[in-house]
Every structure is written in C-alpha cells, then in structure tokens.
Amino acid sequence: MIGFHTADEIRAAEQATGDLLASGVLMRRAATGLAHVILAELRLRRGALYGARVGLIVGAGDNGGDALHAGAMLRARGVAVDAVLVAPDRAHPGGLAALRRAGGRVVATASSGYDLVVDGVVGIGGSGPLRPAAAAAFEHVTAPIVAVDIPSGVDADTGEVHDPSVRAAVTVTFGTRRRAHALAAYRCGRIECVDIGIDPPAAHLVALADTEIGGQWPVPGPAEDKYTQGVTGIIAGSDRFPGAAVLCTGAAVAATSGMVRYAGSAASQVVSRHPEIVASMVREAGDLDDVGRVQAWVIGPGAGTDTRATDLVHAVLDTDLPVLLDADAITVVSEHRSWVADRTAPTLLTPHAGEFARLAGHPVGADRVGAVTDLAADLGATVLLKGRATLVADAAGPTLVNDAGSSWAATAGAGDVLSGIAGALLAAGLTPRLAAAAAARAHATAAVLAAMGDGENTDRGAPIGASDLLAAVRPAIRALRAGAVGHR
Known part of the structure; x- marks a missing residue:
C-alpha cells in the first residue's frame, strides 16, 4: 500500500x-x-x-x-x-x-x-x-x-x-x-x-499494490462450486441496444469462475456471445422473481431511465443483496437518493464526472478526493469516481486511488466492462471498496495489454475498443495474480 x-x-x-x-x-x-x-x-x-x-x-x-x-x-x-x-x-x-x-x-x-x-x-x-x-x-x-x-x-x-x-x-x-x-x-x-x-x-489517500490486488482475487478452491464462488445478476442493455449487456456480462464471466445470470431484453444476443450465461427475458420488475438466485446485482449500463427501468432499479435496491449502480441506474437514483441512503446492504456506485454531478447536485470540481469522500458519506455507500485516476471512497477506510497509467480505456463501452468486473467481485464476497479498487486495477491493466499487444512501451500502442478491452481482462488478472504469487 x-x-x-x-x-x-x-x-x-x-x-x-x-x-x-x-x-x-x-x-x-x-x-x-x-x-x-x-x-x-x-x-x-x-x-x-x-x-x-x-x-x-x-x-x-x-x-x-x-x-x-x-x-x-x-x-x-x-x-x-x-x-x-x-x-x-x-x-x-x-x-x-x-x-x-x-x-x-x-x-x-x-x-x-x-x-x-x-x-x-x-x-x-x-x-x-x-x-x-x-x-x-x-x-x-x-x-x-x-x-x-x-x-x-x-x-x-x-x-x-x-x-x-x-x-x-x-x-x-x-x-x-x-x-x-x-x-x-x-x-x-x-x-x-x-x-x-x-x-x-x-x-488518507492510498493506492493498493498489484500484489495486494492479485493476492485477494477470488479463484476456485478445492471445495468450490459455481454457487459458492458467487452468482452475479446483471440488468443491462436492451434488445435494441445489446452492446452494454454483452460487454458487462462478458466482463463478469471473465472476472470470476462463478455464475452469471442476465436479466433483460437482450437475452438472445447475450447468450449468442456467451453461452455459459443463464439468461432470462426480463422487461419489468415483476419478472425478477423468475431470474433465480443471485448474490449481487449489477444494474444500469444501457438499461434506460424510463418508468420500467426506474421500477427495476427500485426493486433491486429493495433487496438485501450487494448492488452496483452504473450509468442509467445512477441517473435514476439521482432523483431517488433515499433508495441508496436508506439501504443497509452494500451499495457501490460507479459514476463518471457527469453522473457524479447529477448525484451530488454540483460538479466534481478541482478537489476530486474531497468531492467523492463527501458524496460517499452523504449516501452511506461506496462511490467509485471514474477518471485517469479512479477514486474509491466509503466509510470503511482511507480513499483508494488507482492511476490507470494510460488513457487507452477512454473508449465507448469501457465502463460497461468495469461494472461487470466489479459486480462479479461483489458476488464473490469482496467488500465494495476492494471490489471497486481491484476492478479498476484489472480494467486499467487490461486496457494497456489490449493497446500494446506484446509490447511494453505505452507510447507505442494502438487505440482499442471495448471489445478489445474485454478480451484482455483475463490476461490482466493473470498478470496481477502472477505478481502476487511471486511475492508470497
């Protein structure tokens, strides 16, 4: 540290x-x-x-x-x-x-x-x-x-x-x-x-070392099964705009060895890309009862902000499960902050600067550490503020910072990948602050690996898309875990 x-x-x-x-x-x-x-x-x-x-x-x-x-x-x-x-x-x-x-x-x-x-x-x-x-x-x-x-x-x-x-x-x-x-x-x-x-x-501002991240990454033990490793529920995208659903679910599959359940109208597109995902066609909050058991929810990427989406966000937050709110779900709760503040179960929000402004009622400003710390305290939740330097704040300890080391991840859909990684880690039992920090580190590492190919000089990379980033998540996790094993 x-x-x-x-x-x-x-x-x-x-x-x-x-x-x-x-x-x-x-x-x-x-x-x-x-x-x-x-x-x-x-x-x-x-x-x-x-x-x-x-x-x-x-x-x-x-x-x-x-x-x-x-x-x-x-x-x-x-x-x-x-x-x-x-x-x-x-x-x-x-x-x-x-x-x-x-x-x-x-x-x-x-x-x-x-x-x-x-x-x-x-x-x-x-x-x-x-x-x-x-x-x-x-x-x-x-x-x-x-x-x-x-x-x-x-x-x-x-x-x-x-x-x-x-x-x-x-x-x-x-x-x-x-x-x-x-x-x-x-x-x-x-x-x-x-x-x-x-x-x-x-x-009061600290960065976790790669060895700390890699050493705590959840991997299957001798007595594990798909349920004990964490079942991630994801509500993202739509049949008309399936990209967020495909990226978010794919990232969750890559992050852990548990199970991913997709609940949304892009079920057929998700399964065609990731056949190991258990998908249910969910269009309204009442359909969630048919999804099956999950151990954490991810909701928001490309999910919309209409009445149907609002009802789904409310239903998920009304559970006693860990919940990750991203993108459209953050826009929804910016109008219903008590849904987050009144929760006792773990809640992780992952806003970019614009979404932060909607949540907080004011821009981030120059003091990003103070801003994210205040919002986390106000909501009683964990907040991951995206950026080249990602910040994770809650009441559990000092604010965590992760310098991405590059800006290769500044591409459409990259946030959907981050949400899938962090949500899977929540389902595997990591605390929201550790899940957020670990996901940010793996996400940044994956972006560099995707941009560099087999190279090492970040000044000589090539631009990537979110699909390239997703493909590099597993190599990134291997790299983090290899460093941890080497230092044990």
Missing part, C-alpha cells in the same frame, strides 16, 4: 524533526537525493556524465534551494550547470552561493543544449499556473524535465493541472509521495521518493 499525503501533513512532519529542519539537514538530504537521481538519469540517457549539461530553472524558497544545492553537487561530478533565476531577489542564498562556489553559472535564459532541465520553481506551497517569468523560462525547453517535489503549475493536494504548467519526465519527492503524484501522475512522470528522515502520519 502506498500513501499520498497533503502539503499540510508533510509540513507538520518536517516541523516535527526540529533541528534537522532548522539546521538545513533536511535540505541537504533532499538535495543529495535529487542529485543522485539526476546523475542516474544522465547515465541512463547519455551513457556517461562527461560532457553532460543540466539547466536549473529556480524559483524562491526551499524548492529552489534544493535545486541549487543539487546543482552544486552535479558540478562536483563534472556536469556543466546553468541556473535561470525566475525570482532573482528571492533565490535561496545558501543554495545560490554553493552553486557559484562549485563553478555553476547564473544565466538569463535556458539554452537548447541541455541534456536535462530541473524544475525548481515552486513546490508544495505553490498554487495556480506558472507565473509569466517562469513560463517564459520554460518556453524553449526541449530537454526532459526533472521536477523537484511537484511539477510547477500542478496543485500538490488536488492534482489540478493549471495552464501553463510543467510536464516532467521524472519527479523527485522527499519523505513521502504527495497527492498530486497519484491524481496528476501523467504530469509527474516517474516518481522517485527520497528518504530524508521524516515520519508522516497515516495517509
């Missing part, structure tokens, strides 16, 4: 070190760690340090001090170092003196000949976009950027990406990861966390 902390939590942890902070020991440790990462990056990219050139773009305060002290250490290893001071009157005096003593230069503008550029403009205390002087300093930078703590122009707590802002190839942070490292991971690049001797509190 990886924790992501707020700026205030980090400041408090630094203050708690007492003399280590006041005497500058923490800065020296941070600068040393930053220099080591830069040196390793230069070796990786150039094969040697001799002849390397690094540019520092430096703001005021400790963040700039870290960059300047690191620059002095680079000079000691023979690297040519230039510094552009975007706030000359407020540059860290000790760091600037150290750089000059080591032979580093202060220049007016960054040149085009650097191997790396270090972003030391603002750290966790910064807010808003790059100021004009800083934006001008980065304007002609073409070299990969190593950010100190946070890419400048990215909010440390919310991950909001302002315009203009820095996009880093590597971000070097100190003591613990910041929330933006998960919420705006695509702007941060590879994260390198340097231990400087601080002791932050337990984080």
Whole structure:
C-alpha cells in the first residue's frame, strides 16, 4: 500500500524533526537525493556524465534551494550547470552561493543544449499556473524535465493541472509521495521518493499494490462450486441496444469462475456471445422473481431511465443483496437518493464526472478526493469516481486511488466492462471498496495489454475498443495474480 499525503501533513512532519529542519539537514538530504537521481538519469540517457549539461530553472524558497544545492553537487561530478533565476531577489542564498562556489553559472535564459532541465520553481506551497517569468523560462525547453517535489503549475493536494504548467519526465519527492503524484501522475512522470528522515502520519489517500490486488482475487478452491464462488445478476442493455449487456456480462464471466445470470431484453444476443450465461427475458420488475438466485446485482449500463427501468432499479435496491449502480441506474437514483441512503446492504456506485454531478447536485470540481469522500458519506455507500485516476471512497477506510497509467480505456463501452468486473467481485464476497479498487486495477491493466499487444512501451500502442478491452481482462488478472504469487 502506498500513501499520498497533503502539503499540510508533510509540513507538520518536517516541523516535527526540529533541528534537522532548522539546521538545513533536511535540505541537504533532499538535495543529495535529487542529485543522485539526476546523475542516474544522465547515465541512463547519455551513457556517461562527461560532457553532460543540466539547466536549473529556480524559483524562491526551499524548492529552489534544493535545486541549487543539487546543482552544486552535479558540478562536483563534472556536469556543466546553468541556473535561470525566475525570482532573482528571492533565490535561496545558501543554495545560490554553493552553486557559484562549485563553478555553476547564473544565466538569463535556458539554452537548447541541455541534456536535462530541473524544475525548481515552486513546490508544495505553490498554487495556480506558472507565473509569466517562469513560463517564459520554460518556453524553449526541449530537454526532459526533472521536477523537484511537484511539477510547477500542478496543485500538490488536488492534482489540478493549471495552464501553463510543467510536464516532467521524472519527479523527485522527499519523505513521502504527495497527492498530486497519484491524481496528476501523467504530469509527474516517474516518481522517485527520497528518504530524508521524516515520519508522516497515516495517509488518507492510498493506492493498493498489484500484489495486494492479485493476492485477494477470488479463484476456485478445492471445495468450490459455481454457487459458492458467487452468482452475479446483471440488468443491462436492451434488445435494441445489446452492446452494454454483452460487454458487462462478458466482463463478469471473465472476472470470476462463478455464475452469471442476465436479466433483460437482450437475452438472445447475450447468450449468442456467451453461452455459459443463464439468461432470462426480463422487461419489468415483476419478472425478477423468475431470474433465480443471485448474490449481487449489477444494474444500469444501457438499461434506460424510463418508468420500467426506474421500477427495476427500485426493486433491486429493495433487496438485501450487494448492488452496483452504473450509468442509467445512477441517473435514476439521482432523483431517488433515499433508495441508496436508506439501504443497509452494500451499495457501490460507479459514476463518471457527469453522473457524479447529477448525484451530488454540483460538479466534481478541482478537489476530486474531497468531492467523492463527501458524496460517499452523504449516501452511506461506496462511490467509485471514474477518471485517469479512479477514486474509491466509503466509510470503511482511507480513499483508494488507482492511476490507470494510460488513457487507452477512454473508449465507448469501457465502463460497461468495469461494472461487470466489479459486480462479479461483489458476488464473490469482496467488500465494495476492494471490489471497486481491484476492478479498476484489472480494467486499467487490461486496457494497456489490449493497446500494446506484446509490447511494453505505452507510447507505442494502438487505440482499442471495448471489445478489445474485454478480451484482455483475463490476461490482466493473470498478470496481477502472477505478481502476487511471486511475492508470497
């Protein structure tokens, strides 16, 4: 499990070190760690340090001090170092003196000949976009950027990406990861966390490791049968629009080894694609009695919002079974929030930003963590907020975050696949928060596998459709479980 902390939590942890902070020991440790990462990056990219050139773009305060002290250490290893001071009157005096003593230069503008550029403009205390002087300093930078703590122009707590802002190839942070490292991971690049001797509190935003996901994925034991592994009931799609039904049910079949029952008007299309599914023609709430036993319900993808669909949502929520609400079902309950709030059985909602706004009565806003946490508390349910960084919140523990690592899953029907995976995990007995987090991780992994084929470089993939994503769900689960087995 990886924790992501707020700026205030980090400041408090630094203050708690007492003399280590006041005497500058923490800065020296941070600068040393930053220099080591830069040196390793230069070796990786150039094969040697001799002849390397690094540019520092430096703001005021400790963040700039870290960059300047690191620059002095680079000079000691023979690297040519230039510094552009975007706030000359407020540059860290000790760091600037150290750089000059080591032979580093202060220049007016960054040149085009650097191997790396270090972003030391603002750290966790910064807010808003790059100021004009800083934006001008980065304007002609073409070299990969190593950010100190946070890419400048990215909010440390919310991950909001302002315009203009820095996009880093590597971000070097100190003591613990910041929330933006998960919420705006695509702007941060590879994260390198340097231990400087601080002791932050337990984080309220965490990511589960692949080993944790793979180790808890339900697989059949020696005494299992199709019923003990979980029977997933799915109400999705229609005979006119069967795609959601096919994708959602197919994902549920791929996710676990239990049983899937489909209840809807697309029964013939579903069975033609997945003959192992037990399908019933269900057109109204009264027909649910004929479906058979299920251990969790998934309802909503492509299911409609008319009176018939509303009655089905109400009937499902009136049971004492775990229920996953997605898509159209979320639109329905946005007008009947008490149907969710009054439940005692587990409920998982999986909105995208637009559906979230309908549920909450306001847009998500910049603070996605606060927004999803508040909605989950208001509904007394588990809420999975979709996005490049998926968030899962409820009252059972810290908010979970999953950075997808790519945007290949941004395709029509991908949400239907996610619902099928998560619903099957609910039926298998996982808690809503773990089912949601595990489904999000498998879904993201499947998207990368589908886009990459046999490759590994996510910059060289090809666009996918939801059918491709569905086909990669099993390989994704294998990959997650293989990592868990390897670490036991």
